[in-house]
Amino acid sequence: MKIGIVVGTRPEIIKMAPVIRECQNRGIPYFIIHSNQHYSEEMDSIFFKELELPSPHYNLGVGSGLHSNQTGNILIKMEPILVDEKPDVVLVQGDTNTVLAGALAASKLGIKVGHIEAGLRSYDRTMPEETNRIMTDHISDYLFAVGPNQQMILQKEGIDQNKIHTVGNTVSDSLFQHLEISALKSTILNDLQLTAGDYFLVTAHRASNVDISSNLMELLHLLDEMHANYTGTIVWPIHPRTQSKLKEFNITLPDYLQLIPPVGYLDFIQLQKHAKLILTDSGGIQEEACLLGVPSLTLRENTERPEAVEVGASELVGRNAEKAVKAAKQWLSREDYSWDNPFGDGHVAKYILDIITNTRNIEEEEKIV
Ligand code: UD1
Ligand code: UDP
Incomplete structure (x- = not known):
């Protein structure tokens, strides 16, 4: 089992960090591809340092640009890496142009795609992120939905229920860990x-x-x-x-x-x-x-x-x-407030890797949903 992990922007680095750490803990072979959609020190390398992440194995250096230019450049640069590395699964997280390009490059090569934070919908098609979410979900093999809302959305869109895994959001892992x-x-x-x-x-x-x-x-x-x-x-x-x-x-x-x-x-x-x-x-x-x-x-x-x-x-x-x-x-005007946590229990990366490596406990999955 070899996993390709794609990141590109500040939130992807933060939310993918727990998955990278879990791969390290389990000794699962992985490599990181960074599109460099974000590149300024305070949007990029500071997070690798603070979250103690290894440097990306590949940096595509695409930087800023118009949507198609940025997405297209990532596609072109990612393909030979995936051909060479032959991962079993490529993981993407979120809704950026990097996510869509990473998922598409892998899917076209017949490599399985895992989308972390699947099933989110604003129903606002003027948002570039909404297109990225929908397209990525529909070419993914593992859809890691955050909660029951997202699970339902994906099912309604006709996605095979066996591909959907409701696990929470890795944002909770990162936040609780830091x-x-x-x-x-x-x-x-x-x-x-x-x-x-x-x-x-x-x-x-x-x-x-x-x-x-x-x-x-x-x-x-x-x-x-x-x-x-x-x-x-x-x-x-x-x-x-x-x-x-x-x-x-x-x-x-x-x-x-x-x-x-x-x-x-x-x-x-x-x-x-x-x-x-x-x-x-x-x-x-x-x-x-x-x-x-x-x-x-x-x-x-x-x-x-x-x-x-x-x-x-x-x-x-x-x-x-x-x-x-x-x-x-x-x-x-309120003295104090509290509410339920709908975004994950802080062990989401563990659930994701259990599923990919086929060691997921079904009872555990039912408990989370
Ligand atoms: C991108 C994502 C958005 C995500 C956000 C996280 C898309 C379509 N958008 O938006 O979903 O919420 O990242 O922050 O993928 N710039 C710099 N340095 C950097 C990065 C950007 O100066 O390191 C400036 C450039 O002027 C660039 C502009 O910010 O043109 C926008 O960057 P871009 O990556 O295109 O979109 P974001 O607004 O960052
Ligand atoms: N964040 C940060 N420094 C900042 C602003 C945000 O570390 O100055 C973190 C924040 O904690 C969250 C993530 O960046 O984890 C959110 O990123 P952003 O708002 O850029 O993207 P979005 O989540 O909207 O895609």
Whole structure:
């Protein structure tokens, strides 16, 4: 058994790390292909270092580009590696262009594909990620669904039930494995002079929010209103896409926003854990906030992760300032909150490898579902 593991962007590195570690623990032969869709130090190598991952065996160096260019380059560069390495399974995680290209390259060569985080649907076909999710799911042999919602979605789309395995999300493994060390090592709150429980944390990078200047301005108006209604700092580790759009549109940000470059995983866990409220359009952060017990406002009209809303951990506010202020008021007036965890028990990588190596205990699977 040999496994090819594909990564390309920040969240893929973080969510694939537990799978890589599990391969190492079990002595399963594997190799990592990094598309280098993300390449800036703070979006890429910092995570290999912090998560103590081996350097990728192959780095495709594709970098940024238009969708077809990026996807096509990954396809072209990945094929000879797969022909040479002959893995039994190629694993991809999530919904990026790297995921679609990795899955397609393997599938065309008759190599089995395992899609981690299968079955997510926003039903918003304007999102490039939605196309990637649907196409990857339909060419995968192992669909590692997060929960019963995703399992049902895949079955409704006609995917063979035997291919679907409901296991949770590896985001839970990564988060639980790094909570303690992040508390020990991170000095970010001190460094930024933040008081625990007294700041808002913001992230935004969705094309729909930041690529159109009027939408980006709407988002900034929402933050203005939050600032006008509540005291405390607003910290914003800015995604390079958003940074470049602010520059392109010549937008100057108000002083009350504490803008910082993207931070490492250990620092970001602490920033999330101690925020009074998180405002985000990120997929992974919707999950992590929910797992950490911190309420969030999802800066989107829809989400492929409705579970955070369903359990009462998040509210969809889009770019609507009024909705955001109202939702924040409700959260901030509450003394404490708790909700169920819909995103995994922290052993998801183990379940995935049990299934691939055919050692999965059926009783265990029924328990998780
Ligand atoms: C990509 C994924 C998105 C995921 C996100 C995680 C797709 C279609 N999008 O979006 O699903 O949520 O990663 O963060 O696959 N840039 C840098 N340095 C980097 C990477 C990007 O400066 O290391 C800048 C470049 O200007 C680039 C822009 O960010 O053009 C966008 O990068 P890209 O990878 O195309 O999309 P993301 O917005 O990062
Ligand atoms: N993250 C990080 N530093 C940051 C912002 C995010 O380490 O400055 C982590 C975060 O903990 C989560 C992941 O990056 O695990 C989310 O990535 P992103 O929002 O870029 O992508 P998405 O999840 O939306 O695909």
